[in-house]
Amino acid sequence: MAAAHRWRSPAPENGHHDTSLRSLIASRAVLVITVLAILSAATGAVALASSTGTLNASPAATDQDQRMGSGAPFQDPPEADMAAGSNGDLTVTLDAHDTQFDLAGKTVIGQSYNGSYVAPTIRFDPGAQVDVRLVNHLPVATDVHFHGLHLDPADHSGDEFVCVAPGGTSTYHLVIPANHPQGTYWYHSHAMGANCAASTGSGSGTENQVFAGLSGALIVGDDRTLLPAAYQHIIAHTFILKDFQTGAAATTVRLVNSQLRPVVTMAPNETQLWRLINAGADISYRLRMDGYAFTVVGEDGVPAADVTTVGTLILAPGKCYDVLVTANGTPGTAWLRSTSSANGPLGDPYPDATLAELDVGGRAVSRLPLLTGVSQDTKTEA
Ligand SMILES: [Cu+2]
Structure with a gap:
């Protein structure tokens, strides 16, 4: 949906939208060094990710995840704490910091907004004004980008070249149009540009930071109300x-x-x-x-x-x-x-x-009427 991202720089991004297999494999070998360094043997955690070596044939998934816990009840991501300020604007603080995660029983180190591997879900309605305060407790520069939102390109609220230095804070003031589409978006680190670019051997740059955990859902309105x-x-x-x-x-x-x-x-x-x-x-x-x-x-x-x-x-x-x-x-x-x-x-x-x-399972409910014009028996390839 190019139209939804029209303010984005036409320059190539640092990988996270590049799905070509060649670049994916090349970047993965680099990625693993920076992000998921595993805790020391004293904690009983698994071996360190290597900075060398190539990614070739993947072992069976069970080799990787066999000691992880599965089958727990599904949980939605955590919700962001959205508070109304004195001026009526919604405010939310995202605290970016190095974080030790427990992922299905496996302990890994990454980066988070507010402590969770899946960042808290940010919600607001069309017409809202939202102050997103990014506090950077990472040892590297970062920023936050609101993927797909219809924002004024002149006010830098979605500008991925705004970069927050270690120890710094930046507030993004989002003016959401009253006619903004209701639906599902996401937000993520978009650290790039001269001040924010990836540097050697650390959790910097867009791709590393998204991989490390700096991404989550952003939901505008509630599209169920359109049904x-x-x-x-x-x-x-x-x-x-x-x-x-x-x-x-x-x-x-x-x-x-x-x-x-x-x-x-x-x-x-x-x-x-x-x-x-x-x-x-x-x-x-x-x-x-x-x-x-x-x-x-x-x-x-x-x-x-x-x-x-x-x-x-x-x-x-x-x-x-x-x-x-x-x-x-x-x-x-x-x-x-x-x-x-x-x-x-x-x-x-x-x-x-x-x-x-x-x-x-459980007690059956009545089936909702088919949406107009929809053939729900059809299962075609996307
Ligand atoms: Cu994006």
Whole structure:
């Protein structure tokens, strides 16, 4: 959705929107040195990520994640603490700092806004004025970027060349137009430019910082209110797709809201809104769910003009979809998975991965009426 990012510099970015396999592999070997240094043997943690070595064939996913805990109940990301100031503006503080995370039982070091690997979800309505105060407790420069928001390019509130030095603070004043689309966006470090660029051997630069944890959801309004009345009180969940890697030779582990294979529960026939965000640094997701389809009602924060139902959703880094998922009428389970796909001559080094389990059970509810013009039996490729 180029239109949603129209203020962005045309200069090439530091990788996080570059999904070519060649650059991805090259960058990964560098990435792992800076981000997920594992704690010392005294804490019982696993081996350090290596600064050398090449990423070739990925080992089976189970080699990487076999000691991690999976199957816990799905949890939405933490919510940002949005306070109304004396002038009526909403305010939120993002404290960027080096952080020790527990990711499904694995201890890793990364960077966070306010302590969580998946940054807190920021919410506001069209027409809001929002002060986002970024406090930089990192030892390196950083900034924050509000991906896809319709902001005035003249006021620098979404300017990725605004850079906050270590120990510094910057407040981004977001003036959200009253006619801003309601939907799902994301925010992330966009540290780049002469003062903010990646430097050798530290957690600096856009790609490293997103990979380390500096990204989260940003939700404008509530797009359920745009749906027919019967849909306006359905449960909405946010799925932040981020992966982590603990060594150049280790395969990546794909997490949902920092959980490994969490379990989402639904009643038979229940419909939910799932806000899907690839908030990772540089790998794509090709989502499918066994026996299910996704009804796309929003894409990159913009409500869909024509609602479509598809069997596969491809999410490159930065991609957002708002989809309706309707549980089958009988109890059972299904896996939400990311399947490998042909990316050209090099193929795809990332194996199929299961992301979350859908557990349909309990008392059935009545099925909502089909959205107008939607064929929910159709499962086409995206
Ligand atoms: Cu972005």
